[in-house]
Structure formats: structure tokens, C-alpha cells
Amino acid sequence: MKWRVAVDRALAPRGLTHAQYVMLASLYGLERDGRVPSQRELADHTGLEALYVSKLARSLDADGLMQRTRDAKDTRTMRLELTANGRETIEPAIAEVAALLDKLLAPLGGRRGARTKSFVRDLTELLDTPL
Template structure:
């Protein structure tokens, strides 16, 4: 662990790791014509389709943690690239369903392979993808993601009372 990391707050370390990961994925999937955010969308869509789900843009936004407006923008760009189809939901004409095209499925499979290589590199210091340390790390991250983060209400000071 570097000297900086020993003194850093957990929030700073989370930010640094997430930035490092985003940059690495951006670079790795760029040759496939994707950005990290687009990869997050198509990989999520790929997984959802494998379980039989054809999600709406809203459902995909909830799944990825991205803003619905951003998912809509990404979906339009992926549709223009021929990787995604957007269709009206027959049960709700206001909703737009998303599906990968054949080209989108192929490109996503390639991107998943590339990103899996990054996962192996990232998790090697913890003993690899299937190690107990990695499983504990995954559980810790999931726990932290379940925490609701809201700004504290302004506190009254003695001078304000």
C-alpha cells in the first residue's frame, strides 16, 4: 500500500479505484467502439436478455445506477451504431424497450471478454476471481452500495439558537 493510500479516507480510495477502473475499461473497450458507460449498458442488457428480460430504459437505468436521461442518450447512440434496438413496449406505449442487435450481442461478448481480463488483473492481489478475499470484497462492496447516502441536514450551532 502506498503512503498516500495509508493516509487516505475510504471515500477518496473508492473514488480513486472507481476512476482507475473507468479509465481502464474506457481504454480497453475503445477499439470495439464503446465507452465505459456504453459497456455498462450493453453488458447489463446482455445479462438481462440471457435471463429472458427485455428491459425498458427505466429498468436498465435502475439496474445500472445511471440516470434515466443518460440511459436514453446512450441508447440513441448505441442504436445509431447498430448495436441496439429501441421499441415501444406493447404493454405501456410510454415505455421504450431495449434489445441488442446481432452485431450488438457479438460486440458485447467481445467487450465482456476484454473486461474479464481487467477483472483478473484487478483481483490478482486478492487471490484471483474465485478467492475468499475476492468474495469478501464483493460482499463488502454490495453492502456499501446498499447504503443510502443523503446529505446531512444543516445542524444548528449554539450561535444559531
């Protein structure tokens, strides 16, 4: 929660919330890999609920940050793409969040530090353990 609040505060001047950032930054990364994900694929990628992704996508589409289009082969599927405005908004936001992450992880040696890598490995193992 502390991280989400910090991201919300850092991105508020850009008019973005943590959830909107997660959606746009994830979409940005997937597009850089040459993908045009569906809402479902983006939900799976981000870990957000599909219904929440659908609601956010409609809002971000209305704000001109992303475009939702029906898949030509399966009209039930909605494909997502950043608009030029979305790219202009998310690129500096990604840099801001990276700087915030560097600050948060400074006590462990920064994002690339050995202690951080060990922490991420341990945390990932815990999160991947089925309940």
C-alpha cells in the same frame, strides 16, 4: 475512476466507452435471462440515470448495436434489445473486461478468491448503507 479509465482504454479499439459497455453488457445479461427490459428497467439495473440511459440508447440504436421499440401496451415505454451486431460486439468485450478484472483482483486471489469475496461483501455493505 481508475477502473473506468482502464475499461475505456481496453474497449477503445472496439469503439466502446465504459458507459456503453455497461449498457450493452447489462442488456446482454438481461436478455440471457429472457427479459426485454425498458429503458427505465435498464437504468435501475445499471445504476445509471434514466436520462443518460435514454441518450445512450438512442446513440447505440443509431450505431446499430441495440434496437429501441415502443411497448405495445404502454407507448410511453421504450423496450431495448441487442441487435446481432450488438451481440457480436459485446461478447468479446465482456471477455476482455473479465480478463481486466482478473488482473485487477489478482492481488486478492482473483475473482473467485476468498479475499475478493470478503472485499465484495464489505464493499456492498458500505454501498448499501443509506446516507
